Amino acid sequence: MTFQNLAPIPELFVSFESAQKLKVEAGNLTSHDLTPRQICDLELLMNGGFHPLKGFLSEADYDSVVEKMRLSDGTLWPMPITLDVTEKFAEGIEVGQDIALRDQEGVILATMTVTDKWVPNKVREAEKVFGADDSAHPAVNYLHNTAGKVYLGGPITGIQQPVHYDFRARRDTPNELRARFRKLGWRKVVAFQTRNPLHRAHQELTFRAARESQANLLIHPVVGMTKPGDVDHFTRVRCYEAVLDKYPGSTTTMSLLNLAMRMAGPREAVWHGLIRKNHGCTHFIVGRDHAGPGKNSQGEDFYGPYDAQDLFKEYQDEIGIEMVPFKHMVYVQERAQYEPNDEIADKDDVTILNISGTELRRRLQEGLEIPEWFSFPEVVAELRKTKPPRSQQGFTVFFTGFSGSGKSTIANALMVKLMEMGGRPVTLLDGDIVRKNLSSELGFSKEHRDLNIRRIGYVASEITKNGGIAICAPIAPYAATRRAVREEIEQYGAFVEVHVATSLEECERRDRKGLYKLAREGKIKEFTGISDPYDVPQNPELSVDTEGQEVDNCAHQVVLKLESMGLIAGM
Numbered sequence: 001m002t003f004q005n006l007a008p009i010p011e012l013f014v015s016f017e018s019a020q021k022l023k024v025e026a027g028n029l030t031s032h033d034l035t036p037r038q039i040c041d042l043e044l045l046m047n048g049g050f051h052p053l054k055g056f057l058s059e060a061d062y063d064s065v066v067e068k069m070r071l072s073d074g075t076l077w078p079m080p081i082t083l084d085v086t087e088k089f090a091e092g093i094e095v096g097q098d099i100a101l102r103d104q105e106g107v108i109l110a111t112m113t114v115t116d117k118w119v120p121n122k123v124r125e126a127e128k129v130f131g132a133d134d135s136a137h138p139a140v141n142y143l144h145n146t147a148g149k150v151y152l153g154g155p156i157t158g159i160q161q162p163v164h165y166d167f168r169a170r171r172d173t174p175n176e177l178r179a180r181f182r183k184l185g186w187r188k189v190v191a192f193q194t195r196n197p198l199h200r201a202h203q204e205l206t207f208r209a210a211r212e213s214q215a216n217l218l219i220h221p222v223v224g225m226t227k228p229g230d231v232d233h234f235t236r237v238r239c240y241e242a243v244l245d246k247y248p249g250s251t252t253t254m255s256l257l258n259l260a261m262r263m264a265g266p267r268e269a270v271w272h273g274l275i276r277k278n279h280g281c282t283h284f285i286v287g288r289d290h291a292g293p294g295k296n297s298q299g300e301d302f303y304g305p306y307d308a309q310d311l312f313k314e315y316q317d318e319i320g321i322e323m324v325p326f327k328h329m330v331y332v333q334e335r336a337q338y339e340p341n342d343e344i345a346d347k348d349d350v351t352i353l354n355i356s357g358t359e360l361r362r363r364l365q366e367g368l369e370i371p372e373w374f375s376f377p378e379v380v381a382e383l384r385k386t387k388p389p390r391s392q393q394g395f396t397v398f399f400t401g402f403s404g405s406g407k408s409t410i411a412n413a414l415m416v417k418l419m420e421m422g423g424r425p426v427t428l429l430d431g432d433i434v435r436k437n438l439s440s441e442l443g444f445s446k447e448h449r450d451l452n453i454r455r456i457g458y459v460a461s462e463i464t465k466n467g468g469i470a471i472c473a474p475i476a477p478y479a480a481t482r483r484a485v486r487e488e489i490e491q492y493g494a495f496v497e498v499h500v501a502t503s504l505e506e507c508e509r510r511d512r513k514g515l516y517k518l519a520r521e522g523k524i525k526e527f528t529g530i531s532d533p534y535d536v537p538q539n540p541e542l543s544v545d546t547e548g549q550e551v552d553n554c555a556h557q558v559v560l561k562l563e564s565m566g567l568i569a570g571m
């Protein structure tokens with residue numbers, strides 16, 4: 001029977017007095033500004049969540065972890081915890097040097113003595129750690145497209161914890177949790193790792209897991225970084241707080257874990273186990289497809305559904321925590337209760353109900369009913385607040401086309417029509433208006449056009465995030481920039497690209513501002529369509545042609561498109 005030794009585990013912090021001194025001295029050191037992921041890693045390094053690591057991995061430890069899931073001294077550790085930096089920063093760093101590690105506001109959190117500096121083989125890291133060098137995997141994508149090219153390794157001296165302003169009372173270091181368990185007399189604790197809102201099935205399975213292992217329950221959600229596209233942690237924590245009341249009194253507690261997940265399936269499960277062991281837990285629930293990253297670029301699963309459970313089982317003794325396999329719980333209508341799917345003997349005689357994640361998202365998106373047998377009304381209410389139906393969400397209409405194609409005229413007509421309908425604030429970011437107010441210092445080089453469009457994209461994404469309608473009408477000649485803007489906005493709401501497909505000949509014939517004439521005479525340089533390229537949109541949501549068509553009709557086509565996408569209620 002597993003009982004946890006709840007004595008404190010080593011942290012990497014220096015004493016308060018030394019920290020004050022070190023902070024002043026560290027002000028003179030070369031500084032590295034930590035990325036959001038590195039801040040999460042540093043927090044768990046310093047507070048003992050990643051015990052026995054003493055800092056960011058050295059090259060020898062990194063190689064060994066990548067190849068064998070072990071540090072070079074043979075200790076089990078499945079995940080490379082590395083400090084990636086740019087080549088430029090690395091050029092100025094000598095091995096043996098101390099550097100200061102700062103958060104994004106510039107506060108010094110720790111110093112590190114650089115013992116190693118190397119250029120990792122990222123393809124090998126992707127294949128060995130994540131199973132494939134496939135950028136459909138979020139961590140592989142991060143490795144190649146976000147992480148710096150050079151890794152630095154070395155021991156950390158902790159000065160202070162990263163500051164959190166949200167849910168402070170719900171965050172605990174491993175030693176704080178150990179102390180809480182000691183105080184409560186909880187000798188056996190089963191931890192539940194999650195990055196999703198909890199519904200009734202989760203509440204049933206977690207409570208069952210605790211009962212079966214005669215343990216108390218720790219709901220231990222990740223609030224650091226999870227899979228892109230997940231429900232944000234603010235919403236999730238409000239949901240968890242609502243579910244916490246549903247457990248029998250004093251059986252269950254919750255603590256938030258500032259972990260940056262990698263979605264590495266089996267290796268991640270082992271890592272999660274080690275982290276929970278450090279937090280004083282004795283048991284750990286491992287589900288089907290634990291920390292799964294979704295489909296690969298061939299549309300297949302990266303890992304088998306039970307690979308994580310198999311690997312965990314293999315290393316369970318070394319991890320020092322017992323696995324509780326997740327039971328697939330389903331709702332049996334006749335008995336009005338959740339039961340483990342594999343324990344239902346009379347399957348042919350009863351009605352089994354289930355709502356998949358995709359179906360839940362659809363119901364939320366369309367404002368449809370979510371039954372009480374599936375989730376708690378408080379949880380559904382929280383989710384509805386964050387994800388109102390599409391007809392109440394913000395969105396962006398992004399017109400693109402040649403100068404003089406009619407973008408601004410249609411955009412103006414559309415704005416007026418949407419304002420007439422009411423309901424959401426409408427903002428027009430017309431090319432000329434933006435160039436006057438937001439981008440007045442910019443010209444028409446590729447670099448400046450990119451910057452101009454990215455600024456428009458940023459403002460539109462903020463409007464969209466806050467539930468408004470942004471109408472943009474720049475030329476936006478480059479497909480890559482339009483794609484980047486789309487990706488930024490689609491995190492928050494729909495992006496509707498409208499190609500105003502008036503031909504160059506027609507725009508030049510109209511020449512409403514006399515600019516084409518000047519461009520032909522070489523008096524205006526880099527003029528789109530004449531002396532600068534325009535990438536025709538390949539898959540716009542809508543293409544309108546102003547030749548032989550009234551502006552009003554063009555705007556009406558956009559309104560119909562918005563209606564068919566569920567963005568505005570039917571008229």
Ligand code: PPS
Pocket residue numbers: 402403404405408431432435444448449450452453473474475476477513515524525526527528532
């Ligand atoms: S971009 O490429 O998206 O940043 O351009 P945008 O901000 O929409 O600005 C286009 C308006 O600027 C005027 N103008 C030029 N357009 C294209 N190329 C060059 N070299 C140029 N110089 C000035 C022109 O009036 C565009 O206005 P619209 O409303 O598109 O006709």
